Amino acid sequence: MKDGWRGIMAIAASPFDERGDFLYADLSRHVDWLIRAGSHGVVWPLGYSEFTTLAHEERLRGTAVMVEAAAGRVPVLIGVSAPCTPDAVVYARRAREVGADAVVAMLPQGFSKRYDMIRDYYQAVADAAQLPVFIQNQGSPWAALSAQTIVQLCRDIDLVQYVKEEKPPQTRSCQEILDICGDDMCGVMSGGGGFHLIPEMERGINGNFPGVPVVDVVVKIWDWWHAGRQAEAERLSELHAAYWRHWRGLPDGARKVLLVMRGTISTPHMRNKGSVELDAIDRRELERGLALLEPYFVV
Numbered sequence: 001m002k003d004g005w006r007g008i009m010a011i012a013a014s015p016f017d018e019r020g021d022f023l024y025a026d027l028s029r030h031v032d033w034l035i036r037a038g039s040h041g042v043v044w045p046l047g048y049s050e051f052t053t054l055a056h057e058e059r060l061r062g063t064a065v066m067v068e069a070a071a072g073r074v075p076v077l078i079g080v081s082a083p084c085t086p087d088a089v090v091y092a093r094r095a096r097e098v099g100a101d102a103v104v105a106m107l108p109q110g111f112s113k114r115y116d117m118i119r120d121y122y123q124a125v126a127d128a129a130q131l132p133v134f135i136q137n138q139g140s141p142w143a144a145l146s147a148q149t150i151v152q153l154c155r156d157i158d159l160v161q162y163v164k165e166e167k168p169p170q171t172r173s174c175q176e177i178l179d180i181c182g183d184d185m186c187g188v189m190s191g192g193g194g195f196h197l198i199p200e201m202e203r204g205i206n207g208n209f210p211g212v213p214v215v216d217v218v219v220k221i222w223d224w225w226h227a228g229r230q231a232e233a234e235r236l237s238e239l240h241a242a243y244w245r246h247w248r249g250l251p252d253g254a255r256k257v258l259l260v261m262r263g264t265i266s267t268p269h270m271r272n273k274g275s276v277e278l279d280a281i282d283r284r285e286l287e288r289g290l291a292l293l294e295p296y297f298v299v
Contacts, residue, residue, distance in 0.1 A: 001178075001181065001182070001183065001185060001186070001187070001188075001204075001206070002161075002183050002184075002185065002186045003186065004132075004161065004162065004185075004186025004187040004206060005040070005041060005075060005102075005162075005186070005187060005206065005207065006040070006187070006206045006207050007039075007040025007041065007207045007219075007222060008038070008039055008040050008041075008194070008207060008208055008210060008215065008218050008219045008222050009039065009040060009041035009042065009043050009075075009077060009189065009207055009208070009209045010034040010037070010039035010041070010042055010043065010209075010210060010211075010212075010215045011042075011043045011044065011046050011048045011049060011209055011210065011211035012027065012030055012031055012034060012042055012043065012044040012045070012049060012066070013030060013048065013049055013050075013211070013256065013259055013265060014027070014044075014045055014049045014050045014051075014053075014054060014062075014271070015027055015030065015265045015266065015267065015269075016267065016269045016270065016271050017267055017269060018267065018269055018274075018275070020269070020271045020272070022054075022055075022058045022062070023265075023266065023267070024061065024062065024065050026265050026266055026267075027044075027062060027065050027066070027069070028065050028068070028069040029069075029264070029265075030259075030264050030265050031044075031065075031066060031069035031070055032069055033263075033264040033299055034215055034264070035070065035073050035074055036298070036299045037215050037216035037219065037298055037299045038215070038216050038219035038220070038223070038298060039074060039215055039219060040074060040075075040207070040219070040222075041074045041075040041076070041077060041101075041207075042066065042070055042074060042075075042076055042077070043076075043077040043078075043079065043104060043209055044062065044063075044066050044078065044079060045059065045062065045079045046079045046081075046104065046136070046209070046211070047138070047211075048211025049079070049211075050270060050271055051079055051081065053271040053272050054271075056087075056090075059091055059094075060090075060091075060094050063078050063091070063094050063095055063098055063100065064094075064098045066078065066100070067098045067099050067100055075101040075102065076099075076100045076101050076102075077100070077101060077102045077103065077104050077134065078091065078092075078094075078095035078100045078102070078103050078104065079091075079103070079104045079105075079106075079136075080092045080095065080103045080104065080105050080125060080129070081104070081105055081106040081107075081108070081136065082108065083108050083109075084108060085108075085120075085121050085124050085125075088105060088108075088121070088124070088125050088128075089124050089125065089127075089128040090128075091103075092105070092125045092126075092128035092129035092131075093128040093129070095129055095131060096128070096129050096130050096131055100131065101131065101132070102129075102131050102132040102133065102134060102162075103125060103129045103131055103132075103133055103134070104133075104134040104136050104164060105121075105122065105125045105133055105134070105135065105136060106135075106136035106137075106138060106142055106143075107121060107142060107143040107145075108142075109141050109142055111142075111143050113143070115149065115152070118143075118145070118149065118153070119153060119156055119157065122135065122153055122157055122160050123157050126157050126158070126159035126160055129159070130159070131159065132159055132161045132162065132186070133157070133159050133160045133161065133162070134161075134162040134163065134164050134189075135150055135153060135154075135160065135162070135163045135164070136163075136164045136166070137150060137163055137164065137165050137166060137167050137173075138166045138167065138191075139166060139167040139168055144167045145167070147173070147176035147177045147179075147180060148180065150163050150165075150177055151177065151180055151181050151184055151185065154181070154184045154185045155184045161185060161186040161187070162185065162186055162187040162188070162189065162206075163177060163185070163187075163188055163189065164189050164190070164191055164209050165177060165188060165189070165190055165191075166190065166191040166192060170190055170191065170192050170196060170200075171190070171196050171199050171200050171203065174188050174190050174200055174203060174205050175203050178203060178204050178205070186206075187206035187207065188204075188205050188206055189205060189206050189207040189208060189209060190205055190207075190208050190209070191208065191209050191210075191211075192208075193210050193211060193212050193218075193244070194208050194210040194212065194218035194221065194222075194240070195240070195241060195244060197218065197221055197222065197225075197237060198221070198225070198233065198234055198237050201222070201225050201226075207222075208222070211255075212255075213255065213258035213259045213261075213262050213264070214240070214243065214258075214262075214290075214293050214297075216296065216297055216298045216299060217236065217239075217240055217243075217293050217296050217297070218240070220233075220236060220296055221233045221236050221237050221240065224236070236296060239292050239293060239296075240293065242289075242292055243289040243290070243292050243293050244289075245289075246285045246286065246288050246289030246292075247285065247286055247289050250276075250278065250282050250285065250286070251276045251277065251278070251282075252270075252273065252276060253268060253270050253273060253275065253276030254276055254278065254282070254286065256268040256269070256270060256276070257276060257278060257286060258286060258289075258290070261286065261287075261290065262290070262297075262299075264299075
């Protein structure tokens with residue numbers, strides 16, 4: 001593996017008010033919070049950021065806000081996935097223009113399985129960005145590329161250097177790429193909120209993209225494990241899994257409520273869905289989950 005970025009690349013949420021209007025000041029404060037929480041890099045917009053609901057102008061402006069808010073403290077990775085190649089090219093070019101550090105690109109839904117067309121898509125993104133490119137390999141309903149295809153893309157296109165691997169089973173899918181990539185790649189990173197981080201670190205991944213309200217905890221698990229404090233990292237990972245149990249079964253949108261509870265965004269509204277309706281028992285579940293990890297919060 002060639003030298004590349006390592007660590008926890010936190011995915012920023014997209015803040016909306018009750019009318020569904022984008023809150024750019026909230027995004028700026030949110031990015032600052034993620035960096036103060038210890039994130040080794042910041043990413044926006046991906047699925048966690050509700051990217052499919054964003055308007056074209058919101059993505060262009062939000063890209064600049066990300067770079068301005070990070071202010072050179074950590075790498076800024078911009079998601080450029082779109083329904084078609086021309087749009088992805090526009091977002092990749094915008095990332096370059098405002099000073100982002102890399103782009104993250106997922107094939108459009110229903111994209112051809114022909115290798116030449118896949119290669120042309122990533123070549124177009126790389127040419128527009130002139131920055132390192134992460135392949136986001138998420139699986140259904142998006143294309144689920146094989147390990148061989150991912151490594152071949154990195155061999156064929158100089159700037160395609162990383163993968164965010166999420167094809168189920170994610171941990172084994174990361175291993176398949178690590179087994180064959182050699183020096184053709186700079187990094188194999190995972191997703192899934194960091195809930196499989198321990199076995200993935202044991203396999204040799206370069207990092208993780210968590211879209212979580214407890215990013216400081218995921219950073220601690222990563223930092224402690226790599227500092228030789230594996231037993232402590234494993235215990236904290238078990239607490240992280242217990243926290244996940246408390247909120248995962250709640251209605252869609254509970255994760256944004258958690259972000260509000262931690263003070264990193266001002267409203268829990270989701271575009272096209274509004275605010276989640278939580279009753280008193282739901283809220284106690286969220287509070288119990290956060291209480292498990294609160295001693296490890298840094299912001």
